[in-house]
Amino acid sequence: MQFSSFQEFIQMGGYAFNVWSVYGMFAVFLAVNLLGPLRRNKQIIRELKRRYELNAPAQSGASSANSSAESVGDSQ
Amino acid sequence: MSKVQSTLIKAFVSTLRRDLLIAYKKKNDLFNPFMFFLIVATLFPIGISPEPEKLSEISAGVLWISALLAALLAMDNLFRADYEDGSLEQLMLSPHPLYFLVLAKNIAHWLVSGLPVVLVSPLIAYMLSLPEGAYVTLFLTLLLGTPVLSLLGSIGVALTVGLGSRGLVLAVITLPMSVPVLIAGTLAVTQTQNGAELSGFLAIMGAMLVAALTLAPLASAAALRISVN
Amino acid sequence: MDWTWFHKWGSPKWFYELSGKWLPWLVGSMVLCLTVGIVWALLFVPQDYQQGLTNRIFYVHVPVASISLAFFPLMAIAGTVFLVWRMKLADVVVKVAAPLGAWFTALALASGSIWGVDTWGTWWIWDGRLTSLLLQFFLLLGVVSLRTALEDSEGAARACALLSIVGCINVVVIKYSVDWWNTLHQPSTDFSIAADQANGPEIWVPLVFMILAVYLFFAISLILSTRNEILQREKRSQWVMELVKRS
Numbered sequence: 001m002q003f004s005s006f007q008e009f010i011q012m013g014g015y016a017f018n019v020w021s022v023y024g025m026f027a028v029f030l031a032v033n034l035l036g037p038l039r040r041n042k043q044i045i046r047e048l049k050r051r052y053e054l055n056a057p058a059q060s061g062a063s064s065a066n067s068s069a070e071s072v073g074d075s076q
Numbered sequence: 077m078s079k080v081q082s083t084l085i086k087a088f089v090s091t092l093r094r095d096l097l098i099a100y101k102k103k104n105d106l107f108n109p110f111m112f113f114l115i116v117a118t119l120f121p122i123g124i125s126p127e128p129e130k131l132s133e134i135s136a137g138v139l140w141i142s143a144l145l146a147a148l149l150a151m152d153n154l155f156r157a158d159y160e161d162g163s164l165e166q167l168m169l170s171p172h173p174l175y176f177l178v179l180a181k182n183i184a185h186w187l188v189s190g191l192p193v194v195l196v197s198p199l200i201a202y203m204l205s206l207p208e209g210a211y212v213t214l215f216l217t218l219l220l221g222t223p224v225l226s227l228l229g230s231i232g233v234a235l236t237v238g239l240g241s242r243g244l245v246l247a248v249i250t251l252p253m254s255v256p257v258l259i260a261g262t263l264a265v266t267q268t269q270n271g272a273e274l275s276g277f278l279a280i281m282g283a284m285l286v287a288a289l290t291l292a293p294l295a296s297a298a299a300l301r302i303s304v305n
Numbered sequence: 306m307d308w309t310w311f312h313k314w315g316s317p318k319w320f321y322e323l324s325g326k327w328l329p330w331l332v333g334s335m336v337l338c339l340t341v342g343i344v345w346a347l348l349f350v351p352q353d354y355q356q357g358l359t360n361r362i363f364y365v366h367v368p369v370a371s372i373s374l375a376f377f378p379l380m381a382i383a384g385t386v387f388l389v390w391r392m393k394l395a396d397v398v399v400k401v402a403a404p405l406g407a408w409f410t411a412l413a414l415a416s417g418s419i420w421g422v423d424t425w426g427t428w429w430i431w432d433g434r435l436t437s438l439l440l441q442f443f444l445l446l447g448v449v450s451l452r453t454a455l456e457d458s459e460g461a462a463r464a465c466a467l468l469s470i471v472g473c474i475n476v477v478v479i480k481y482s483v484d485w486w487n488t489l490h491q492p493s494t495d496f497s498i499a500a501d502q503a504n505g506p507e508i509w510v511p512l513v514f515m516i517l518a519v520y521l522f523f524a525i526s527l528i529l530s531t532r533n534e535i536l537q538r539e540k541r542s543q544w545v546m547e548l549v550k551r552s
Binding site (some may be wrong): 018025034038048052058 | 323343347348349350351352357358359361362365366369406408412415416419420422522525526529530532533536537540545546549550552
């Protein structure tokens, strides 16, 4: 342990601003690039769910078969 | 074999001739990059300082950056008109390797937009009080370096040829790629001032030119195949 | 030689399912490495006799900077795979790697310049590494802006793949030319504190933990964005419909 008190730890031997700003940016960077995609994933699933539900009543019997054929074509 | 070669040479020469002819007919395109080069170079003494001592320090860099920007501006009419009137597609449908046709277009384009800039550079260099004895270096490095800028730029243009407004995208793609040329060109001027041999710098720039001549048209041709579809 | 493993990678569905299984393990090991690394680096690493406690910045800067150099090679390889085998997954990687790389490069630049405040007495210096990293940042933004400008997905995918390959060659040329420029213009500032510092295990073991943590983070973030992109691209396919309905 390099520090004898919490106060000393925060002060970082006079380099508080430099050290903590870098670690702060690192934390923001981690948060943005982890939580961002995770939130986006939920959002996409929600959007797709709504989309499918909107489309579902319109499709009946023949048209649903048609749409699955279309989906095969799309994935190519 | 020799017949294939001769038709290839014919195609190469006729592409070159066609582009030069078009440029000659549309004199605007001929003079725009050139004028742009003059104007940008004029802005530096006004913006920084008219003192000869200060100017002589920055003059090589100013000339190089102005040439770079002029090359970027000129890039816009490399494939644009041909793309719009459909002759680019015709070119790509021809049986000859696109590599050589793109190379011909690049050479024609440099002759029209790059060479005038190189030729006028000693005059601007004088106005920017370039140190005496740096003229030859500057002229030769510009002569070797501006074709590299054109060749690199043509990759970016080929990638963005289908875009409506591509000014910024083209700049963002092309300018960082031109940095090695800029470095070699300005270092040649400053270092020969300090007594370094010119031949080494010319060899480096020559190597860059050879590499760009062989690789850049390949990339441009591939890019054209992607964006013209 | 059996190539099925290779072609499996081309299947977005297969990747989505497999990466879903990997993610908890990756996140778990990242959290472990990150906690050990940060606590060790901040609390226990001895002061540097020259830099004092600013050597803590080193533990963020070095891992981030080292991985930001990997982005162009990664994108060039993925781009080649996409152009040669038309593997859709490779294009997804090219697409999500570019903005992520811009993030990593920006953080490497920012932490490098903050670290440099004490070494050089100024925030920014045209040091060789910082300069070439800055140019790499611009090139990455170029790839991102090309993708946004060409909205058409198939053309944009191939254009970006090509630009990644060209950019990768260029990053190498830029690196050498900037180093050359730098050595001729000023006495080279010794930024290789890494070499000085790697003298005792109490210094480099936490660094290894941080490097592992950042590499894992890179993998996790890349996988998460890739999964999102897959979901959007495959939204018309049966397996995505089923997946969404199950959730």
